[in-house]
Amino acid sequence: GQQLNQSPQSMFIQEGEDVSMNCTSSSIFNTWLWYKQDPGEGPVLLIALYKAGELTSNGRLTAQFGITRKDSFLNISASIPSDVGIYFCAGSSSWGKLQFGAGTQVVVTP
Amino acid sequence: DTAVSQTPKYLVTQMGNDKSIKCEQNLGHDTMYWYKQDSKKFLKIMFSYNNKELIINETVPNRFSPKSPDKAHLNLHINSLELGDSAVYFCASRFGTAYEQYFGPGTRLTVT
Numbered sequence: 001g002q003q004l005n006q007s008p009q010s011m012f013i014q015e016g017e018d019v020s021m022n023c024t025s026s027s028i029f030n031t032w033l034w035y036k037q038d039p040g041e042g043p044v045l046l047i048a049l050y051k052a053g054e055l056t057s058n059g060r061l062t063a064q065f066g067i068t069r070k071d072s073f074l075n076i077s078a079s080i081p082s083d084v085g086i087y088f089c090a091g092s093s094s095w096g097k098l099q100f101g102a103g104t105q106v107v108v109t110p
Numbered sequence: 111d112t113a114v115s116q117t118p119k120y121l122v123t124q125m126g127n128d129k130s131i132k133c134e135q136n137l138g139h140d141t142m143y144w145y146k147q148d149s150k151k152f153l154k155i156m157f158s159y160n161n162k163e164l165i166i167n168e169t170v171p172n173r174f175s176p177k178s179p180d181k182a183h184l185n186l187h188i189n190s191l192e193l194g195d196s197a198v199y200f201c202a203s204r205f206g207t208a209y210e211q212y213f214g215p216g217t218r219l220t221v222t
Binding site for chain 2: 086102
């Protein structure tokens, strides 16, 4: 089956710093999605990517769909305390089914 | 508010009991999912229904039985609960051929 690796597992950063995380797959995906999960809540969709090479922004968030279709990157610029949470990548190669990465825990210190 | 909602938010029960979790979405979506999130936060798909028809059934013990009375509701019944069933269960939904899934707030199940 497909293997989806997300890194880093956790990040401790200072407020104002930029954050980068990525996901790689052993197989090709048609879509990459990025979610954020706050404690005690469900994952919330941040960005959706549909085409290889696509670069999409949502406020301070920027995500890219790798040209090989096997990877994706999420960047957060100028982090603020509310950026704390777990960020998940999710890929789909077949209609209706998502495969999730293990998550990146982001901790922001003042 | 348009959203995916789940009840209950928390569920504490003893081994061997039978319990149900309910999910409702008012987003007009036609496909709904159940996911299990373990203690390491890994999200794993369990089931999916499209217009009341089961379309995804991952390797899940048959003690778990989903039911979809209509396309806006998806329930999960669990028989003979075991300690390993303790987890957070998320409902999610999607519309048509869109890939994006929208999640509920989760139900934290604790089996003692």
